[in-house]
Amino acid sequence: MQNDYPKLIQQLKKLGFSDSQIAALTYSSERTVQNWLHRRTSPSPLIVQQLARVIRIVEDLRKLINPAAFNDWFFQANQFLGKSPYQAIIDGDYDKLQELTFSLLEGSFA
16 A cells, blocks of 8 residues: 555546645645655655545545536535535544535435
């Protein structure tokens, strides 16, 4: 899994994430992300796990939200989270994101 990081970063880039957004999601700097992309340095195993976690969350949510509206939705605050899903990942609110995903799957909010 440690050697998968370039593929993970490229996957986020294909989903429309900028280097600075990937940096925020991995608690890193934009320069560090660029170093990873150019293979000058490698992220720690914990960062690789974070990249994989972010991709799982984003892909799960993308299945539930209209793809054409996803990027706008992902970066805007919503009532359920009290912040954007993007900010929820940065803040580590994974339980709340999972609850949001289940609510979207069920088509109802508690």
